[in-house]
Amino acid sequence: MAAAELEHVTATQARTVRRAPVASGSWHLRTLAVVAAVAVWGAGTGGLGWRPLPPALLPSPAETWHSLVAYARSGLLALDVGRTLAQAFLGLGLGMVVGTGVGVALAYARRLGDALEPLLAALNSLPRVAVAPLLIIWFGLGITSKVLLAFFTVVFVVFMNTYAGVRSVDPDLVRAVQAMGGDGRHVARWVVLPWVASWVFAALRTSISLALAATVTGEFVGSTHGLGYRMVLATGVLDTPRVFAILLVLMTVGYTVVEAARRVEAYLLRWRPEVAV
Amino acid sequence: MSLRVENLSLRYATGVEVLQDVSLEVQPGEFVSVVGPSGCGKSTLLNVVAGLVDRRLDVERLGRVTWNGREIRTAGDWAGELGYVFQRDTLLPWFTLQQNVELGLRIRGVARDQRERRVRELVRMVGLQGFEGVFPHQLSGGMRQRAQLLRTLAYEPKVILMDEPFGALDAHTRLGLQREVTEMWTQLRNTVLFVTHDLTEAIVMAQRVVLLSHRPGRVVEVYEVPFPYPRDPIELQGRREFALLHAEIWQGLAREFRAQDLEREAERPRA
Numbered sequence: 001m002a003a004a005e006l007e008h009v010t011a012t013q014a015r016t017v018r019r020a021p022v023a024s025g026s027w028h029l030r031t032l033a034v035v036a037a038v039a040v041w042g043a044g045t046g047g048l049g050w051r052p053l054p055p056a057l058l059p060s061p062a063e064t065w066h067s068l069v070a071y072a073r074s075g076l077l078a079l080d081v082g083r084t085l086a087q088a089f090l091g092l093g094l095g096m097v098v099g100t101g102v103g104v105a106l107a108y109a110r111r112l113g114d115a116l117e118p119l120l121a122a123l124n125s126l127p128r129v130a131v132a133p134l135l136i137i138w139f140g141l142g143i144t145s146k147v148l149l150a151f152f153t154v155v156f157v158v159f160m161n162t163y164a165g166v167r168s169v170d171p172d173l174v175r176a177v178q179a180m181g182g183d184g185r186h187v188a189r190w191v192v193l194p195w196v197a198s199w200v201f202a203a204l205r206t207s208i209s210l211a212l213a214a215t216v217t218g219e220f221v222g223s224t225h226g227l228g229y230r231m232v233l234a235t236g237v238l239d240t241p242r243v244f245a246i247l248l249v250l251m252t253v254g255y256t257v258v259e260a261a262r263r264v265e266a267y268l269l270r271w272r273p274e275v276a277v
Numbered sequence: 278m279s280l281r282v283e284n285l286s287l288r289y290a291t292g293v294e295v296l297q298d299v300s301l302e303v304q305p306g307e308f309v310s311v312v313g314p315s316g317c318g319k320s321t322l323l324n325v326v327a328g329l330v331d332r333r334l335d336v337e338r339l340g341r342v343t344w345n346g347r348e349i350r351t352a353g354d355w356a357g358e359l360g361y362v363f364q365r366d367t368l369l370p371w372f373t374l375q376q377n378v379e380l381g382l383r384i385r386g387v388a389r390d391q392r393e394r395r396v397r398e399l400v401r402m403v404g405l406q407g408f409e410g411v412f413p414h415q416l417s418g419g420m421r422q423r424a425q426l427l428r429t430l431a432y433e434p435k436v437i438l439m440d441e442p443f444g445a446l447d448a449h450t451r452l453g454l455q456r457e458v459t460e461m462w463t464q465l466r467n468t469v470l471f472v473t474h475d476l477t478e479a480i481v482m483a484q485r486v487v488l489l490s491h492r493p494g495r496v497v498e499v500y501e502v503p504f505p506y507p508r509d510p511i512e513l514q515g516r517r518e519f520a521l522l523h524a525e526i527w528q529g530l531a532r533e534f535r536a537q538d539l540e541r542e543a544e545r546p547r548a
């Protein structure tokens with residue numbers, strides 16, 4: 001119902017709003033920046049016949065690539081990516097649902113919200129990866145401990161944003177809907193929901209990388225599968241090219257997911273004026 | 278059977294005393310303007326009438342507001358019979374012009390095709406055709422003000438409160454809208470309470486003009502405007518009776534400005 005309403009809000013807008021085109025050339029510049037970064041890396045790792053650090057400390061782009069290809073051929077890469085992503089997304093999804101739910105509920109139940117806010121804010125400032133060992137002890141080496149760690153990392157961020165979002169709704173907009181005869185449900189659908197959506201998306205953007213980081217950390221501490229687990233194995237035998245390959249995979253996965261979320265956000269929140277700061 | 282404000286006094290939690298024993302009766306179908314110095318409590322008066330002043334914001338409220346004998350405490354008490362054109366821009370930024378103007382009709386369960394037809398005719402009336410699919414931030418200030426007016430007129434409420442609805446408009450558009458609103462009113466005979474700082478506008482549109490004092494606002498005087506409708510604002514302003522009435526109200530207003538200045542002078546801390 002809520003999502004459908006938001007979709008209605010935005011779908012009708014699509015017809016009329018045209019975006020300014022992305023500045024031409026920015027695409028080329030971006031590609032160039034990536035190429036340049038790899039070139040510098042290659043030049044410093046033997047590309048120009050000069051290699052100050054051994055491969056075990058700093059592998060070259062080619063060595064990293066070969067290690068990555070071998071990893072993929074073994075079939076383990078797909079398995080590990082699947083495992084890590086599944087854990088991160090389960091935790092993220094749970095965290096988003098519970099965080100927004102509790103955030104909205106406590107913002108509406110003002111007194112309870114006032115009472116619980118400091119406690120939840122304190123939990124939010126706890127470095128949550130610190131509970132990873134505890135979760136492994138409680139829930140074992142399997143999926144559950146990582147999902148819970150990701151959930152635990154994300155849920156407070158989402159809660160704090162949602163809560164602050166609901167509380168910062170413009171009272172004049174609420175009054176405008178009330179004045180034309182709208183009741184609490186109209187206010188919730190037409191004022192609170194679209195406004196809070198922008199806060200939830202802001203939380204989502206940081207939560208994606210938080211959930212990934214939490215999952216990988218959980219795999220470091222204790223697991224049998226996943227990118228973090230494979231990284232611990234590679235480090236143990238000083239297989240630095242493999243470590244680099246895994247870092248590249250993590251970076252690519254993280255960037256792709258964040259970028260996808262950014263695009264969905266830009267589409268759904270099309271009503272916002274663009275600001276150039 | 279009327280809109281009654283009885284002995285209304287209000288003091289905000291900040292300590293500011295805004296209204297003092299304001300009493301006012303607006304007959305069904307009557308058009309009444311309210312004028313007074315800036316900050317005297319005109320918007321506050323409309324907010325109380327609308328039932329929109331949060332009980333947590335004021336520390337002292339005496340008196341009451343009734344519509345057809347029913348006491349108004351919250352906006353819900355109006356049972357959908359109220360329309361309010363706010364002084365501040367309160368279009369919902371995530372809805373297009375079309376969607377904003379439709380809101381009141383959606384609350385009243387009007388079918389989509391009927392809503393679209395209604396919005397099309399309203400939008401044409403104020404010269405906003407072609408902008409139906411545009412977001413508020415892509416409209417000019419004057420266009421947003423017209424959109425706000427439409428949002429209220431769309432569902433033809435029995436009672437309409439307007440708080441400087443033409444404040445940000447150029448003289449030409451303003452004149453056009455004054456005509457449209459009075460014409461609409463002569464057909465529908467809604468009960469209108471119209472706040473403006475433009476005395477000419479107050480007289481041209483209304484059957485009575487209420488003059489409020491400087492803060493805390495009291496009713497100083499109520500002036501009858503004897504001209505029959507339909508009125509032509511331009512023609513009216515050329516009349517002798519208009520000039521006399523305008524001068525009379527203006528003198529009352531000027532007294533309030535002077536009193537306000539004197540008070541501010543007295544309050545100013547001395548070096």
Ligand SMILES: Nc1ncnc2c1ncn2[C@@H]1O[C@H](COP(=O)(O)OP(=O)(O)OP(=O)(O)O)[C@@H](O)[C@H]1O
Binds near residue numbers: 291317318322334364
């Ligand atoms: N929510 C509020 N809380 C505290 N004080 C308020 C609040 N709203 C208005 N006031 C005060 O009440 C007084 C009257 O405000 P109001 O907006 O009713 O004036 P007004 O007559 O509409 O003025 P203007 O012509 O400039 O719009 C002002 O001194 C203002 O500071």
Ligand SMILES: [Mg+2]
Binds near residue numbers: 319320321364440
């Ligand atoms: Mg005002």
